[in-house]
Amino acid sequence: MYKLIIRPIFFLFDPEKIHYFTFSLIRVLCKIPLVSGIFRSIYQLNDKKLERTLFGLTFKNPVGLAAGFDKNAVLYNELANFGFGFIEIGTVTPKGQLGNPKKRLFRLKNDQGIINRMGFNNDGLQAAIKKLKENKGKVIIGGNIGKNTQTLPENYTADYLECFKGLHPYVDYFVLNVSCPNVGSHAKLNDKEYLVELITACQKLNNKENQQKPILLKIAPDLNDVQLDEIIDLVAETKIDGVIASNTSTTRDNLKASAERLQQIGNGGVSGQPIKNQSTKVIEYLAKKSNKAFPIIGVGGIHSEDDALEKLEAGADLVQIYTGFIYEGPSLVKRINKAILKNT
Template sequence: MYRSVIRPILFALHIERAHRTVVWLLRLAGWLPGGLWLLSRCFAVRHPALGREVFGLHFDNPVGLAAGVDRSGEAIAGWGAAGFGFVEVGTLTPRPQPGNPRPRIYRLPKDDAMIHRTGLPNRGLEAAIRHLRRPRKGVVVGCNIGRNTSTLPENGPSDYLKLFRNLYQYADYFTVHICCDNPVEQEPSLEEVRKEILRILDPLFDFRRGQNQYRPIMLKVSPDMSDETVDVVTDILIETPLDGIVATDGTLGRDGLKTSRAAVGKAGSGRLSGAPLTRRAVEIVRRIHTRSGGNYPIIGVGGVMNADDARAMFAAGADLVQVCTGLVYEGPRLVRDICRALIADAETAANTAAPEVAENTTAAETPGAPASEN
C-alpha cells in the first residue's frame, strides 16, 4: 500500500513538506485517543528475539530512527508506536537555526538515494527539552549534538558541552556529530583529527564523571574518512571513555549513480545518502569492529534499505542499525520487514541448534564400551 498509494502522494510534495506531513501525522496519532495503539497494531513487531542490551540500555528491537528525521524530538512516541526500537533526535544545536536556503534536499529515485545539504536546521535546545519532557512510552532516545553554524570552530566544544549538560537528564545516550554538510578542501592530518575529536569529547567525559547517572557517548563518523582516519577514531574509542561509534553519515561522493549527471548537477553539493552508501558503510562498520576486537557498541547507519542490508550490518559487527533514506522509499514497512527477518533468523538458528544439542546429549548419555582385558 505504501509504494502504490502513499509514496506517490508524498513524492508529489516537496520532500521537506512531505517530511513535515509525516511528523505531523505521528504527532496527531499521539493526541488522538487510541491513535498510538492503532499505529502499533499496524506496524510494530514485538518478539523476545528482537530484544538487545547495548551500552547498558535495553532496546525492544535493534532498528532505530537516524538523526535528521525528527530533529527536535516532536514525535518520539509516534515513532515508537510505528515500530522503532529507538529514536535519535537531532542534530541539535544550542541556538535555533534555519539551516541552508531551500531547496536543499533532493530525491534520486533511480538510485534510491537523496542529496541533502540542510545545514542542520533545528529549533534549538529549549524546544528540544520541551519535547523530550513528554511521555515516550519506553522508547530509547538518543540526542545527536553539534555546534551552531555561526559558532567559530575554536569555540565548538562549548556548544557540545552546553547541549550535553542541559540535555543530560532527558536523553538515554548521546551522539557527537563531527560531520558537516560542507566539503573540505583537504582532509586534516591524523594527529589533527585526534586532537580535534578529543577537544570536543574530553569536557563531556569530565562532566559525566560528576553525575549520578551514566549516559553513553557515541561518536558519528563520515564514510569519506580514509581507512587510516577510521583507525585513529577506533583507537580513540579504545583508549578513552567513549562508549561506541555510529557509522556512518552521508557521503560527498557521487560515484556509480544511475541518475543523469545533469540531474545530479542540478541538486548541487551536499551529502549523498541511501543505497549508494551501503557498501562503504558496511566496510567501515567491519573495520571498526575488527580493530576494536568486537568489544565496543557500533550503530550501523547508511544505506540500510531492506532486511538484507540490515543483516549485512549485523554480520559486519553492528549491534544496532538506524534507517533514514530507506524510510523515505519503503515507508514504515521497512522496520517491520527487518524485524521479521531477524525473528526468522533467530528461529532458524534455534532450530538448527536443537538437533545438535540433542545429538550431543544422546552421545554423552550412551555408556562407553567396556575396557578390553589383557
C-alpha cells in the first residue's frame, strides 16, 4: 500500500514539506484511541532472539532509526510504534538554528537516494530537552550532538559539552557527529588530534555523572584506508564505545541522475542506495582491521532485508535506516527483523 499509493502521492510534493506533513499526520493519528496499538500490531516484531546487548544497553532488536529524521525529538514516542529497536534524535546543537537556505532536500528517484544540505537545522538543546521529558520509555533513545554553524573553532568542544551535559539525563547513548558535510568549517572535526581532545572532554564529563552513557563517533563513508586506520587507532586510544558508519557522502560517482540535474541541485550529502557499497566497505574494513575490537552501527543504503543482512555480515552489530524508511515505508523494519530471525 505504501509504495503503490502513499509514496507516489508524497513524492509529488517538496521533500522537506512532506516530511513535516508526515510528522503531523503520524502525531494526529496516534492521538486517536487504539491507533497506536494497531500500528504496533502491524509493524512490531517482538522476539527475545532479536535482542542485542551492546555497551551496557539491551536493544529489543537491532534495527534503529538514524539521526536526522526526528531532529527535535518531537515524534520518537509515536515512531516507536513502528518497531524500531532504537531511535536517534538530532543532530542537536546548543542554540536553535535555521540551517542552510531552502531548497536543501532533493530526491534522486532513479537512484533511490537523497541529497541534502540541511545544515543542522534544529530548535536547539532546550527544545529537545523539553520534548525528551515526555519520553514514555518505549524505545532506546540516542542523542546525536553537534556544534552550531557559527561557533568558532576554539569553542567547538564547548558546544559538544553543552549538549552532552544537557541531554545526559534524557538519552541512553550519545553520538558525536563530526562528519556531516553540510555545516560550515568542519575541517577541524576530521583532525585526529582534535577528536582525541573532544572525546576525552566528553568522557571526563561523563565520568562525573552518577550513570555513564555510551559515547559513539559517527564517521563519513568517504574515508580512505589510512584515515580508517586512524579511526581504529583513535578508538583504541580513547576507548570510545563504538562507531557509526556512516554519514552521508560527498561522492557523486555512478549516479543515474544526469549531470545537469546534479548541477541544478548543487552541493550536499548523498544518502540511500548510492552509498550502500561505500558504507559496507567501511564497516568491513573497520571490523576486519580491528579484529572486531569495538561495536559498529551500520547505516547507509539499507532499503531491503538483504541490504541489512549485508551490513551485519560485514561486521555491524546494529543497523539504522533513514532514506530506506522514506522509499520503502514502515514495513521495512519488520521485514528486516524477520530476515534476521531466519538467519539466527
